[in-house]
Amino acid sequence: MSDQLQKFMFSTAPVRGEIVSLRDTWQEVLARRDYPAPVRALLGEMMAACALLSANLKFDGTLIMQIFGDGPVRMLVVQCNTDLSLRATAKFSDDVASNAIPASATLAELVNAEGQGRCVITLDPSDRQNGQQPYQGIVPLSGVDGPLQSMAEVLEHYMRHSEQLDTRLWLAANTERAVGVLLQKLPGDGGIVPHPGELDADTWNRVCTLGGTLSQDELLQEAPETLFKRLFWQENVQHFEPASARFECSCSREKVGAMLKMLGREEVDSVVEERGHVEIHCEFCNQRYEFDPVDIAQLFVAGLPGSITLPAEQRH
Known part of the structure; x- marks a missing residue:
């Protein structure tokens, strides 16, 4: 069916x-x-x-x-x-x-x-x-x-x-x-x-x-x-x-990056300083997007994508 x-x-x-x-x-x-x-x-x-x-x-x-x-x-x-x-x-x-x-x-x-x-x-x-x-x-x-x-x-x-x-x-x-x-x-x-x-x-x-x-x-x-x-x-x-x-979930690394840029460098850097990275979790598809300090620097300087972390059950 x-x-x-x-x-x-x-x-x-x-x-x-x-x-x-x-x-x-x-x-x-x-x-x-x-x-x-x-x-x-x-x-x-x-x-x-x-x-x-x-x-x-x-x-x-x-x-x-x-x-x-x-x-x-x-x-x-x-x-x-x-x-x-x-x-x-x-x-x-x-x-x-x-x-x-x-x-x-x-x-x-x-x-x-x-x-x-x-x-x-x-x-x-x-x-x-x-x-x-x-x-x-x-x-x-x-x-x-x-x-x-x-x-x-x-x-x-x-x-x-x-x-x-x-x-x-x-x-x-x-x-x-x-x-x-x-x-x-x-x-x-x-x-x-x-x-x-x-x-x-x-x-x-x-x-x-x-x-x-x-x-x-x-x-x-x-x-x-x-x-x-x-x-x-x-x-x-x-x-x-x-x-x-x-x-179909419409989330993407590019959209998450755009959201972080809207928050501003100071706000994002404070999270990195506290946790060592920024992790965004999609409520719809359970996808996790991780940005380390290098990713954040690239994001705000050149808008380049960083790395992606899959949910635990998808890691190998």
């Missing part, structure tokens, strides 16, 4: 849908970090959701989904580029050990314990020279009825209040896969209808009811094609070419 995202459109109504399944992409994330089960599930659901939302971007760039928490998990981040290359990470509170998080911890207990958690989605275009600017939407992790109970509810809340789009999501993740289904009602008449008279005003409610029959076990165990056939076999649907997803 390859890592793919399938888009489709209901022909008799302004409703679109997507199904994504991430196996190798998700395994690349898990190979770099050992997350507690509830954090792993939440991050996997975010990863599937990020792919689903980014598939509808109208520009070349990156969708960055962040959850800022006030519980044992301080932040979860997923980035997805237009080409469906993804990376993800989670950070814990300084005073909480990751192995102390109970397996039964809920979303609210993980990131909204004090009611101050929030979801931030940033759309960052690659080409800002042509006038395209980043856009950011922020919503709390609580609705009118209290704390939101799932990642799907959080993102439905976000799309309804920040984008004014009726959206339904079904998400699931385990140690093998991260999967998701999205249905979205488009503004206006939309649809791919041959004649206006063929519009079906009940399509949105009907397909949402069908989607609501999905269980997490079904999402995780069945292939996307099987899920689609079970749900929408009676619907008139147009499919689009599937898109492949993959893990």
Whole structure:
């Protein structure tokens, strides 16, 4: 089962849908970090959701989904580029050990314990020279009825209040896969209808009811094609070419060097004086970049790259 995202459109109504399944992409994330089960599930659901939302971007760039928490998990981040290359990470509170998080911890207990958690989605275009600017939407992790109970509810809340789009999501993740289904009602008449008279005003409610029959076990165990056939076999649907997803981290030695130069020579030299070198650790891919005194001198004098230190498990 390859890592793919399938888009489709209901022909008799302004409703679109997507199904994504991430196996190798998700395994690349898990190979770099050992997350507690509830954090792993939440991050996997975010990863599937990020792919689903980014598939509808109208520009070349990156969708960055962040959850800022006030519980044992301080932040979860997923980035997805237009080409469906993804990376993800989670950070814990300084005073909480990751192995102390109970397996039964809920979303609210993980990131909204004090009611101050929030979801931030940033759309960052690659080409800002042509006038395209980043856009950011922020919503709390609580609705009118209290704390939101799932990642799907959080993102439905976000799309309804920040984008004014009726959206339904079904998400699931385990140690093998991260999967998701999205249905979205488009503004206006939309649809791919041959004649206006063929519009079906009940399509949105009907397909949402069908989607609501999905269980997490079904999402995780069945292939996307099987899920689609079970749900929408009676619907008139147009499919689009599937898109492949993959893990990719955008960190590089050049980017780390540029960051050190922004800190300034005095700040960097103080770290070298204290530790003998500067070591930067990528939170996403677990790559370590090391700069010794000679590297630092070269960096600030001529901008030359220095040496790289691999994670311990990659050393020989």
